[in-house]
Amino acid sequence: MLGYAEIATHFRRQIADGELNPGDAMPSYKEAAEEFGVNRTTIIRAYDILKAEGLIVSRPGKGTTVAAQPEVAVTGVARLKRLARTGKPYAPGETSTDHWAGVRSLADPILADLLDVEPHDEVVIRRRVHRQDDKPSTVALSVIHIRALGDVPELLSGEPLERWWQDIYKERTGRDVTKSPERRTARLISNDELNALGIDLPPEAAAAALVVVNVFHDEDGPLEVWEDVYPPGAWQVDAE
Template sequence: MPLLKYEQIADDLRTRVANGEFGPGDLLPSGRDLAEQWGVSRATVVKAYDILRHDGLVAARQGSGFVVAETPVARPAGGRRAGTSRLSGGTPYRRLGTPDRTVPPAHVAEALGLARGEAALRRARLTLLDDGAPHSLVTAWFPAAVADAAPRLSAKGPIAEGTTHYVRRETGRSPVEGTDVTTVRLATDEEARLLEVHRPTAVAVVLHTAYDRQGRALVCEEGVTPSHVFEQTDNYPMR
């Protein structure tokens, strides 16, 4: 399905940020300039910027317009329902180590549909609370086909536009279905160290897998959150 005009504008701005034309804190083109460039109304440009703002890629600066966000945000694993945004559930985060290719745990390999002994690309991050304390340890696993087509996944730094948009741009594949499985266990020594908790402590583990239109796994994320900060709220109608 072809993108609507405001989606095209948003994608173009994502690409320009990803290519380094605009860096953190830089002022982005004005609504008037973009409206003239694309031959659209100012309202269409506003919708494009709203998408980027909800993605956490840009921030409004009073009296100036929009700038590239200086502090990228990321979400804990799971909860990727249609209509949700990085901004609504996102927090500052810290990248851990350098992405590498290794054989994932059996439950991750099964979720990704990998053959026995097949490697995947691993990226880890630590989402943070408002005071800078650890919130959730998230390890993302990408099948080799996705990692090969999207080489920036192997880079150490953050991907400002977000991995979902980047993977879609590089591969043409978008997530259309997600599965979240939540379990509870005790933290491992390494998890306790990174999350700054003492063992034994209970953690909630969310295994999130995103699938494209053909049912192929794009990514599997495992999020580990200590019990004292894990909270899940569901609002729903009752009759």
């Protein structure tokens, strides 16, 4: 028998994968209790968790529906798990724009350290802006070790790749790629990031952004660093 936390996870995944979309009706307490073979109190506790996370909302006379989630940030881990479950790189209503790719000197000492290169070494950079219902939601930066370019020259394409580049890399090299635990922090958001996210601030104002970092490794060391920057006010819900 599932507990309330596992039932909440079940619906959380359905919302993340687009099986349940904003405005869709959730099963009634009675229907859900019968589906999972639990009592009504267990379903109420599961729904209360989802309500607290902003994923569902209850209105008198309208029941419980999936909520719009403009400020819920999708983590890199959640993206990978959704891709593995559904084969779809984007969530329902999600697109990406402003794609750019090229070889650049890596000036950020933190990212250089994570990728195990010297500051100002050349790296491959891929940048795009994720949009949810046509509203900018994430500035996504991929910093890739220059050694990957020999096996996957498509990395310099300014357009989205048909497959995740790491899958191509693993196929061509026979190497495994592993991921370190996701890191989350906050820092002041840059003007470039504000522009990409369509945010206007007075010149004298400053705002903090949620930053999520994922590092991928192969047998030769760090291979790629993801840095996802979310707009001020965004918050996260784990997919598990």
